[in-house]
Each structure stands twice: as structure tokens, then as C-alpha cells.
Amino acid sequence: MAGLERWLKLVSRNKALLLMVLPGTVWFFFFSYLPMPGAIIAFKDYKFSRDGFLASIIQSEWLGFKNFEFLFKTEDAYIIVRNTLLYNSIFIILGTTLAVTVAIVIHEIANKKMAKIYQTGMFLPHFLSYVIVSYFVFSFLSVDKGVLNQLLQYFGAEPVYWYSETKYWPYILTIVNLWKGVGYGSVVYLAAIVGIDKSYFEAAMIDGASKWQQIRKITIPMIMPIIMIMFILAVGGIFRADFGLFYQVPRDTGALYPVTNVIDTFVYRGLKVTGNIGMSTAAGLYQAVVGLVLVLATNFIIRKINKEQALF
Amino acid sequence: MKNGAVIEQQRSKPVKQKKIRDIHHLPPIWNALSHVLIGLFSFSCVYPFLFVVVLSFTDEQTLAQNGYSIFPEKWSLEAYSYIFQTGDQLLRSYGVTIFITVVGTLVSIALVSLYAYAISRSYFHFRGFFSFIAFFTMLFGGGLVPSYIVTTQVLHLKDTIWALILPMSMGAFSILIMRTFFKTTVPDAVIESGKIDGASEFRVFFSLVLPVSLPGLATIGLFSALGYWNDWFNALLYIDNARLLPLQSLLMKVETNIQFILQNSTISNSTERSAIARSLPAETTRMAMVVLATAPIVFAYPFFQRYFVQGLTVGSVKE
Numbered sequence: 352m353a354g355l356e357r358w359l360k361l362v363s364r365n366k367a368l369l370l371m372v373l374p375g376t377v378w379f380f381f382f383s384y385l386p387m388p389g390a391i392i393a394f395k396d397y398k399f400s401r402d403g404f405l406a407s408i409i410q411s412e413w414l415g416f417k418n419f420e421f422l423f424k425t426e427d428a429y430i431i432v433r434n435t436l437l438y439n440s441i442f443i444i445l446g447t448t449l450a451v452t453v454a455i456v457i458h459e460i461a462n463k464k465m466a467k468i469y470q471t472g473m474f475l476p477h478f479l480s481y482v483i484v485s486y487f488v489f490s491f492l493s494v495d496k497g498v499l500n501q502l503l504q505y506f507g508a509e510p511v512y513w514y515s516e517t518k519y520w521p522y523i524l525t526i527v528n529l530w531k532g533v534g535y536g537s538v539v540y541l542a543a544i545v546g547i548d549k550s551y552f553e554a555a556m557i558d559g560a561s562k563w564q565q566i567r568k569i570t571i572p573m574i575m576p577i578i579m580i581m582f583i584l585a586v587g588g589i590f591r592a593d594f595g596l597f598y599q600v601p602r603d604t605g606a607l608y609p610v611t612n613v614i615d616t617f618v619y620r621g622l623k624v625t626g627n628i629g630m631s632t633a634a635g636l637y638q639a640v641v642g643l644v645l646v647l648a649t650n651f652i653i654r655k656i657n658k659e660q661a662l663f
Numbered sequence: 664m665k666n667g668a669v670i671e672q673q674r675s676k677p678v679k680q681k682k683i684r685d686i687h688h689l690p691p692i693w694n695a696l697s698h699v700l701i702g703l704f705s706f707s708c709v710y711p712f713l714f715v716v717v718l719s720f721t722d723e724q725t726l727a728q729n730g731y732s733i734f735p736e737k738w739s740l741e742a743y744s745y746i747f748q749t750g751d752q753l754l755r756s757y758g759v760t761i762f763i764t765v766v767g768t769l770v771s772i773a774l775v776s777l778y779a780y781a782i783s784r785s786y787f788h789f790r791g792f793f794s795f796i797a798f799f800t801m802l803f804g805g806g807l808v809p810s811y812i813v814t815t816q817v818l819h820l821k822d823t824i825w826a827l828i829l830p831m832s833m834g835a836f837s838i839l840i841m842r843t844f845f846k847t848t849v850p851d852a853v854i855e856s857g858k859i860d861g862a863s864e865f866r867v868f869f870s871l872v873l874p875v876s877l878p879g880l881a882t883i884g885l886f887s888a889l890g891y892w893n894d895w896f897n898a899l900l901y902i903d904n905a906r907l908l909p910l911q912s913l914l915m916k917v918e919t920n921i922q923f924i925l926q927n928s929t930i931s932n933s934t935e936r937s938a939i940a941r942s943l944p945a946e947t948t949r950m951a952m953v954v955l956a957t958a959p960i961v962f963a964y965p966f967f968q969r970y971f972v973q974g975l976t977v978g979s980v981k982e
Contacts, residue, residue, distance in 0.1 A: 487711035
């Protein structure tokens with residue numbers, strides 16, 4: 352009783368701030384927390400009931416792990432996990448390398464005005480939607496009108512049916528991902544480089560270090576902590592694919608699914624196209640759980656390396 | 664300063680020794696190479712947009728014969744004139760996109776700034792709990808299917824404009840940026856002094872905190888506006904009604920069916936309509952629509968880019 356009274360007092364003393372978080376909390380309840388127990392339908396044979404959401408969930412039959420069993424028996428399960436992991440690994444490795452390189456080079460360019468112009472240009476793809484990017488890609492890959500086939504024909508080669516040949520797409524998707532992300536990705540590293548104490552470089556210069564030596568021995572080691580953090584954060588998200596890239600850029604072409612289907616597109620198609628809600632929810636839940644484990648694990652590793660940098 | 668002066672002296676002296684290295688500059692060859700590489704990459708980022716602009720001004724016949732080309736044999740304004748004649752659907756979609764961008768951004772700024780301000784105050788007793796509520800969503804979620812079911816069957820938002828606004832109006836990342844911003848720019852002491860003068864928490868927030876937080880609000884507002892302008896995913900999930908289709912989704916529809924832009928058309932005469940449909944310059948009209956959907960961003964982002972940079976660098980610093 353005394354506890355309750357004390358609590359009520361606290362509430363009333365904090366009531367203004369509580370009112371401020373109220374709208375946001377309602378939002379989180381409906382858009383984040385209500386779907387969490389909703390994931391229970393991964394273990395059910397979900398049937399929509401007229402009596403509403405709760406009734407639908409309660410009245411649907413329990414299936415145990417059947418949905419997961421079905422999922423992992425299909426060939427899709429292997430393909431989507433493989434694609435998600437491989438693509439993301441390539442994106443992380445190449446993306447980090449290129450973003451760091453670009454940041455260093457931009458920093459070294461003496462003409463600051465030009466550097467700024469280059470940077471602004473590199474930002475553009477980040478601000479465009481994947482629908483737009485898909486049109487851009489199509490202008491290059493269209494079978495009868497595309498730029499690439501025009502070039503091939505100019506050199507006497509046969510035109511390529513880009514949207515039906517799976518073998519090119521790992522490269523295409525990687526290029527598009529890097530094209531869209533490297534400019535913006537370099538921002539964090541550039542900020543870190545700008546923050547390095549200039550006296551290091553001056554001391555190195557007095558000792559006669561070349562620019563190349565300075566980059567190798569000062570710049571890179573100094574921004575290494577940031578690189579590691581960004582890298583590990585990205586690894587924490589390796590199970591989540593960029594839906595727009597894998598759905599829009601290949602124009603949802605069925606023939607390309609073996610190399611473009613990832614967990615996120617699989618879940619979407621299960622929900623909206625094939626109507627396999629149970630299996631789709633199971634795949635989504637599997638992704639969320641593995642994702643959570645990965646983030647916790649990477650955070651644990653960061654804590655071991657440097658407590659300050661850990662997220663929590 | 665001192666070192667800079669020394670270097671200036673060294674530079675102005677005609678140097679005889681073979682190698683005096685200047686720390687501020689790359690050797691000329693490397694400098695040139697940097698310009699070429701970075702310049703090329705930067706150009707490749709802008710080029711596709713320029714290309715699409717050229718395509719949209721190309722004559723349809725020329726394009727059909729020669730394919731997509733950056734130097735078209737014949738230019739034409741046909742695509743744009745068609746759009747302005749028949750573009751009721753395009754106008755409609757423009758309206759939807761502008762509406763969700765403006766309303767969504769305002770809703771988002773209100774929700775995020777109130778929430779972030781509260782959890783940025785060290786004297787807020789429930790700070791830990793509400794921080795957890797927000798940041799746990801970065802780690803775990805129920806997934807697409809349960810979210811879809813809640814939105815359609817609990818909130819009944821399917822085929823309403825709110826399905827395009829509400830799912831994107833909050834986010835842990837924006838809260839993180841704003842919380843950091845409030846913490847660093849508005850120390851508790853300032854708030855305390857305001858309170859001593861007898862102002863309520865809300866009054867302090869609106870008249871003391873918000874005015875100094877405009878750069879932070881601009882940052883999350885721009886992130887949010889960009890998200891709304893570019894969104895097609897929520898429409899893909901929740902919108903079937905052509906009257907509620909945002910711009911990006913309209914572009915998706917016309918990928919396969921350009922005649923979709925004749926939907927909602929004021930041309931009610933069916934023979935006239937099919938005549939227009941037949942003579943529609945399909946390829947160039949598509950490209951013209953891409954240009955019209957992208958141009959606002961292309962012209963606006965250079966002016967706002969520093970806010971995005973700020974958000975990114977603040978967001979990656981914890982406290």
C-alpha cells in the first residue's frame with residue numbers, strides 16, 4: 352500500500368514528462384510491441400476470424416514447430432539465408448573498404464572546393480528511392496534499348512538478356528549497393544579523420560614521413576576504432592537484407608529469384624503473393640531472433656575491446 | 664599556426680634540396696590521380712539522373728530506333744506535354760506524396776521531440792524504462808507479418824492515408840539523435856533556472872528548449888521528409904486504391920503498365936481515351952515521370968546535406 356502510494360506520488364511528480372512520452376509510447380505499443388506477441392502465429396495455422404485480431408490468434412490451431420519444419424525443408428530456406436549472408440558480407444567488406452578509401456582521398460585533396468563538389472555528387476544516390484534506382488539500372492540493362500547492349504553490339508558481341516541471366520546479378524547488385532552507399536558511408540570516416548589532432552601529422556612531417564606513410568601509420572590506425580565499431584554493427588545486422596535493393600532493382604523478376612531472393616523478400620512474398628502466412632511469419636521470427644543474438648554477441652565483443660564504444 | 668608559418672617560408676623559398684615534403688599536399692601525380700578517381704565516381708553518381716533527363720526529352724520514335732542514348736538525334740517535349748494533358752493520376756499522386764511528407768514530418772517531429780526530450784532529462788524518474796521501450800525496438804521486432812496484421816486488423820488502416828503516415832512516424836534512431844541533441848545543447852541547469860522562474864515543464868519545453876533545438880529538429884525532420892517522399896513500401900503493403908497512390912508507387916505501376924496514368928483521368932470519353940492510350944509515348948513519358956519525381960530532391964539536397972551529415976555523425980556518437 353505504501354509502495355503504491357509512493358509510486359503514485361512519483362507519477363504525479365513526473366506527470367508532465369510522462370505526458371510527453373505518452374503519444375510515443377502509444378505508437379511503440381501498436382507498431383512495435385503488439386506485433387511481438389503477434390509473432391506467435393508462427394506456431395499456429397493462422398486463420399482470419401471476423402471477431403478481430405485476438406480472436407483470430409486464439410482460434411487458430413496450434414501447429415508447434417510445423418511452420419519452421421516446412422520452412423527448413425524447402426530449398427528456399429537455404430537459398431534465402433545463403434543469399435542474405437553472402438550479399439551482406441560482400442557489402443560490408445567492400446563497402447567499408449571503399450568508404451574508408453574515399454574518405455581518406457577526399458581528405459587529402461588539396462582543393463577543398465572541388466572536394467566538396469565531389470562529395471555532394473557522391474551523396475545523390477543516397478537520397479533516391481530504389482524505385483528510381485531501378486529505372487536508372489534499367490536504362491543500362493534493357494535488352495533492346497539499354498546502354499550496355501548497345502555497347503556490346505557496337506563491339507560486335509551478342510546482346511545479353513540481363514533480366515533473365517542469373518549469373519550477372521551478384522555483380523550488378525553489389526555495384527548498385529556500393530554506388531548507392533559509399534558516398535554517404537564515407538561521411539562517418541571523414542568526420543573521424545578531420546578530428547585527428549593535426550600535430551601528429553606535423554610531427555611525422557618533421558621526421559620526414561611521406562604522405563603514404565602518414566596515411567598508413569597515422570590516419571588508418573587513428574580511425575581504426577571507428578572502423579571496427581561500424582564493421583561490428585554491420586555484422587550485427589547481417590541477417591537483415593535491404594528489401595528495396597533485392598525487390599526493385601531486379602524488377603521482381605521470377606527468373607532471377609535464385610540469386611535475388613533474400614529473407615526479407617521471401618517474407619514479403621509469403622504475406623502478399625503466395626499467401627503462406629505461417630511460413631512467412633516463421634521466417635520473419637527466425638530472422639528477428641538470429642538478428643537479436645547477433646547484435647547481443649557483437650555488442651559483447653565491443654564491450655570486450657572497448658567498454659566506451661559498446662551500445663549498451 | 665607556427666608550423667604553418669614555417670611551411671609558408673619553406674614554400675616561398677626556391678628550394679634546391681631534392682625532397683622537401685609538404686604535409687598538406689599530396690605529390691602532384693597522386694593528387695591528379697585522386698581527382699580523377701574521386702571525380703569519376705562522383706560523376707557516375709550523378710550521371711544516371713542526367714541520362715534520364717535527356718531520355719525524357721528524346722523523341723519517342725528516335726528512342727525506339729536507336730535505344731537509350733545520351734546524345735539523341737531528335738529532341739522532343741512530347742512526353743511532358745502528354746503528362747500535362749493526361750496527368751490527372753500524376754497530379755493526384757504528387758498531392759498524396761506532398762500531403763504525407765508534410766503531415767508525416769510534422770507528426771514525426773512532434774512525437775520524436777517530446778519523447779526524446781523527456782528521456783534526455785536526468786531528473787525524469789522513469790527515464791530508464793522509457794529509454795528501454797524505445798531502444799529495444801532497434802534490437803528486436805515481431806516481423807513484417809504480425810505488423811501487417813496489427814495495422815490492417817487492429818488499427819484498420821488498410822487503404823487509408825494513415826497507413827502511409829503512421830508506420831513511419833516514429834523511430835528509435837531519430838529519438839537517439841534528438842536525445843543526444845537535447846542532452847548536449849540544453850543542460851539540466853538551464854531547465855532548472857526556467858522552472859525557478861515558475862514556468863511549467865511544457866512551457867520550458869516550448870519556449871526555452873525548442874527555439875535552441877532547431878538544428879536538431881531540422882535534422883530529424885529532413886530524415887523523416889526524405890523517408891516519406893521516397894516511400895513505396897507502405898503503399899505496396901497497404902494501398903490498393905489508385906487515389907491514394909504516392910508518387911514512388913505510381914512509378915512502380917507504370918513500369919509495367921504506362922496506361923495506368925490515364926486512371927483518374929478527367930477524359931471520360933472512352934474513344935478519345937483509347938486514342939490517347941494508343942499514341943502515348945510510353946518510354947519517354949516514363950522517364951519524364953522519373954524526372955518529375957526526382958527533381959525536387961536533386962535540387963533540394965545540396966542545401967540540406969549538412970543536416971544529414973550532422974544526424975549521421977551525432978547518431979554514431981553515443982552520449
